[in-house]
Amino acid sequence: MMHKAKAAVLRNRGFTGAFILFAVLFITYQSMHPRGFSTAVLVQNSNEVVALAFVAIAQTIPVLMGGLDLSVGAVMTLTNTVASHVVTGTPLQMLLGALLTLATGTAFGAMNGVIIVYGRIQPIIATLATGAIAIGLALILRPSPGGDIDGDLNWAATNAVFDLAETYGFADDGNAAWIQPFVNIPVPLIILLVIVLGVWLPFKRTVTCRTIYAIGSAESAAHLSGLPIARAKIAAFTLSGFFASCGGLYLAVQTSSGNADITQAGTYTLNSIASVVLGGTSLMGGSGGPIGSMIGAFILRIISFFFRILSIDPLLQPLIEGVVLLVAVSLGALRTFRVKNKLELFR
Amino acid sequence: GPEIVEGPGVDPACFAPWSDETSFMQWEAREGPFRIAVVNGFVGNTWRIQMIKTAKAFAEDPSIADQISEFKVVSTGTDAPAQLGAIEDFINQGYDAIITIAVSPDGFDRVIRLADRNDVVLVPFDNVLDTDKVMQINEDQLAMGRMYSEFVLGELDANGVTGGKILEVRGLPGNSVDRDRSIGINEVIDAHDGDWEMVSVVGMWDDGSTQKVVADAIAVHGEFAAIVAQGGTNGMIQAIQDSGHPWVPVSGEAENGFRKALSEYSDDGLAGISIGQSPGLVAIAMKAAVSALEGNVMPQLISVPLPVATHDELEDGKNFWSDLPDNFFTVNEFPPCGVNISGPDIMAQDETDLN
Amino acid sequence: MNTSTEIVQLHGVSRFFGGVTALDKVDFSCRAGSIHGILGENGAGKSTLIKILSGVLEPSEGQIAFDGRAVSYRSTAEATEDGIVCIFQELSLVPDLSVAENIFINNPPRRFGMIDTRKQRQMAKDILARIKCEDVDPDATIRELSLSRRQMIEIAKALIKNPRVLILDEATSALTSNDVQTVYELMADLRAKGVACIFISHRMQEVDVLCDRLSVFRNGQHIKTFDKGALREAEIVQLMIGREIKAQFPPKRCKALGETTLSVSDLRWEDSLNGVDIEVRAGEIVGLGGLDGQGHKELLLGLFGAFRGVAGAATLKGHPFKPASPARSKQQGLALVPEDRKTEGLMLEMSIGDNLLLPNYAGVSTAGVIDSAKAGAAIKKAIALLQIKVGSADDPVETLSGGNQQKVVIAKWLMLNPDVILLNDPTRGIDVGTKQEIYLLMRDLVAAGKSVLFYSTDYAELIGCCDRVCVMYDGRIVSELEGDALTEEAIVAASLNIHKDAVA
């Protein structure tokens, strides 16, 4: 049993490493924060990470397949602008609007998949191009930032469960006894976990998902094994679009608006790749998973949290941030020095 | 949160209300010294670096130093959640005032609500918010656009030019500052009775891009009667020079390089107006934050006078410096506000010398 | 003796790759309840035939019938539905997935529409027990397994599909003899159940032991099909290569040996090498024998500098030698023909010429710039030396057949004129004719004063080719056999370390 557990940890050493790094950073930050471990700080932390976490998850699935999706940030931005137009009105209209937003991103992802599979274009390039298209569409939808998403929704979705109950007046405005164990949990965290686990865990147990891993690990073997390759590729990009649109939708709710910000889209795409790597997923594909990337996104965010509690020269902050990122991604590399068979370095 | 009160506000010479309709705000007075944070967005350009240096230097300035007990500056990049998160973090940490350059004119509802609940003074400046719920500080971008056009049209009138092409070099697409300046520019030109054809290119407020698009435009359109640029003006001058285009009336930002060129070539016929967004705005924002915390009545929207200089008003060592780099922004000080940290002081010296 | 129901039939099937005709109007059939061996040189079209049968490739022309009904498979999935299951020459396992996931890769047990991992693990355990691989953890990733274990998993993966036609394309080439035995039993079992097995192997003994019927292919054409025992081995070989083979192995020359070129003492690396002592002299072919996984590959790679932390002493041509990197070893006169030509030896999509020059650009450059005259001459020389069958040296090397690809790998090293040549199973998956050419070449090399260290899985080859054979067991050399002592029995005994154990 011990032996098996050890083997399992070894097989997931990227994830384990990421988790430990995250825990160390997070606990250090919280203990240094004047209001560490309080609901307010947790709420703030989760708000900041949700959009990036969604985009990082969106990135993970194509990466597992051995491709990169350079359009995730752009799809997030596109759906953000869509949401800023349609998530308004009555609760029912808002719900429909949210679904429409998610459908837009999912459809865009599916289109990526179709272009990649039937056009036989490398994902990294295809999505570089479709990302530009997404940004163009976003700019048409929102030539300048704006939109008016319901303030209550914004407040309820970006706070703790208590505020959610209070805003919508259920569970005795958050004072009912049954809800007490949950009142301090940040809503954004719940949204993130429910969507990710709700979609990923079932998906993980399908042949399509297995095919995604298989393609990333050895595409020719997947082909010879008769796995549904085209379906899996399209599914991977479709899911990527879906998760990116979750990010866009949350961003819209969080900011009550839409913004076709090109640089922000680029930043999110690059940060999503960094999160995936920090989370222990191999860019070559085949191993890792979205949960790791979520943790990777947390790590990436926490690095900059420290600037708010430490006194560091503001003009040195970008340098420190860059160095820490470089060191963090290099940590995993220490393993390569222990590799005794140099040929293993090349796979 | 603040109360909406009747004017007039404190120290109107420094904190000038935007217009007659501007409302006034008042927070409950508290005891200093205060904890103040600046949450910047993007950091990789000279303007922002100069702004951050000004902020740090001003925090040490005797006129305000003893009212500030803790001062922190962070840059979040162009990432809305990160910027909102940083503001919220400082609210959680119990900071008294938070000064910010918003990455987007929208989307701050939540932190405004939080700031009000926690009695934190939130002061956006430069890129301000499309809201009247917070105290903000800016130069009037619309007026700036109008002045750009008025100046070049005035020059053209004086030279007896009644028609032709005018090149407009725009900034970052989707940005509200770009939008406002462009509206101002076009409004005035449309209203003029000359026969003008507008050609508009996107220079991203960046010297390189501007130089490229202006060179392109000159290559294709031949000659322009005037060039109205909002930024990247060093690049515009360079492109005019390299293409051999005659000097025509131009407008532009307040970079040192542009002013150097205006002064150098004004005898050859280069006429220009330089109006800049000043990195020194941050100092006024800090001052306004402290004033608000002290319980003074403050205008909701504070207008900082436009620092205008035309080619005939330039004076070396005063409003530009011929021996200093092109990129830094000449206008940094606002004497009516007691903000006297000049551009060369900020950029030419090491911080340690300054303090 | 058999039921003689023709389960698959091909009529006039051809397959073209661009200009290459891989299969030329082939008529072929195979019966249920039989084991059908397919023989042929490299590039004869065997793999192409079975790829067409199993839906990987579509025929350019011709018809296929299964159970008397015309079919045209567009994917392996469709073929699998009819019960045609293939174990390919290139492994179809996914390295990062677990053993259980690989075995049940596209038909996992499900519960509520989702994969039931617990049941999958249990079923994997069962099938692993059936193929006597109980030592394999169903949760281990394929990456963690040895090549022979992987081939067994591949067989397990085929078995759970309940094949009616089971195709093994050189699926036993890397198996240990124990596993080969298991596979024989499995196949006999399947035959009894009425399954048709199609078996491709270059190991004549295997084919001989196992098959009921044999078909010979040559140049994409079906030459002949006959029952086992109808023809003698020599006749079969003649059918395969289209000419008669006189002696299988070139004569060993009893020339006086030269100096010791490579000597190694107490070489250690990780768990795989536990103190190897070996000496190779100029003019000598030294064989490495033993069961799979006893450290041969590690010894060769370690000597060539591909490993870190190799301990022990070595001398090369009298000078102390520390394996540092392939580049250094190359400079010092070592060459290695690696195990897997496709992934370790060649750049498949690069041209034949570029592949030949790969280790040797310095030799054909002046002042860092390639001298095209020199380069062209070198390529021509290499092609001529090994009689590589090429259209143009600018064609990608992947267009060559396996044997010719292997020749390219060997040729690129010979161009450097190395003193010691390390060969890691160079004849695996190579046809008899080419094998013979390689044996001859090895002899020519040692005659020219080179040394060869030669690992092979084929005992006959070791006996026929080598002047001396060192048998490895558990990372050590346990026995050295020479002259008359060099017999199959002796190698087997040493491989199982019987002799040693008796002493200890």
Next chain:
Amino acid sequence: MKTLRFANPSDRPLLISLVTTLAILLVGTGYTLSTQGTAPLFTPSYLLQQLQIGSFLGICAAGMMMVVLLGHIDLSIPWTMTAAAMMATTVGGVWAIPAGLSVGLAVGLLNGFGVSVLRIPSMIFTLGVDSVLRGLMVAHTGGFAPQTEASPLMRFLAADTILGIPVAIFVWAFVSVVIATILARTGFGKSIYAVGVKEGAAYLSGIRTRRVIVGSFVASSLCAATAGILLAGYSAKAYQDMGTPYLLPAIAAVVLGGTHILGGRGRYLGTLIGATLIVFLNSVLSIMQMPESYRQIIYGVVIVTMLLAYGRNKQN
């Protein structure tokens, strides 16, 4: 299908991108003819000017190609350009260009080290290096108030002309000849392809793969540094963030030129044409005063359409 089958399949991308470039110029000319009745796009002065401006992108793309052929990517180009330009102008005088190039050399060595020795995916390592460089330049500007004026030699190389032809074009041509020679005619170049096809096999062939990788990254960074120095010369000064507009176009130029993004395949001529295509596309869109939104969409559509026309990955 049949009609597009000329001599060598690897020539197809070249031909398509060449035709597309011409088509872009024709569309632009159609626009200028209809709006102002002139056709300046086919005048030598316009073409030379575009090539002059294009030389910065062209040089970046040449370097990027060296890395893409390995199957890697260099995301540190933006701030390598900026850092090289800023260090060059800070040092100034005759040492300006050597200073800028040393920045390139240092960055290339660092990138190469991270990718080949630490074996961190280039996508992430170069991204990290890019942000470190940005941090360094922010700190540099913040603490040292550097000079930003280009030296006379930098001005000459980027903005002057010889016999009416911009010097920058000669620089681009020089870089092109060097890179094309390396790739086609040297062992180092062939080794780049080999490592791009299969690093393990290259290593076992006795190629010093680490050196090859380091060498390619150095080449990429040196090209970026050269482009940065030229750009600073062209603008007469160095400024923060000057390299950012060059990253994605450089990747696009390489790919539109027919280089396979996963490495191992591609010809320099393609990259040259790819860079030219992007320069003219940018210029024509700017002339047509295309709003940013449509401009982005057109970029995307052009890339996808062209790659579809190339019909890559036809195997399987």
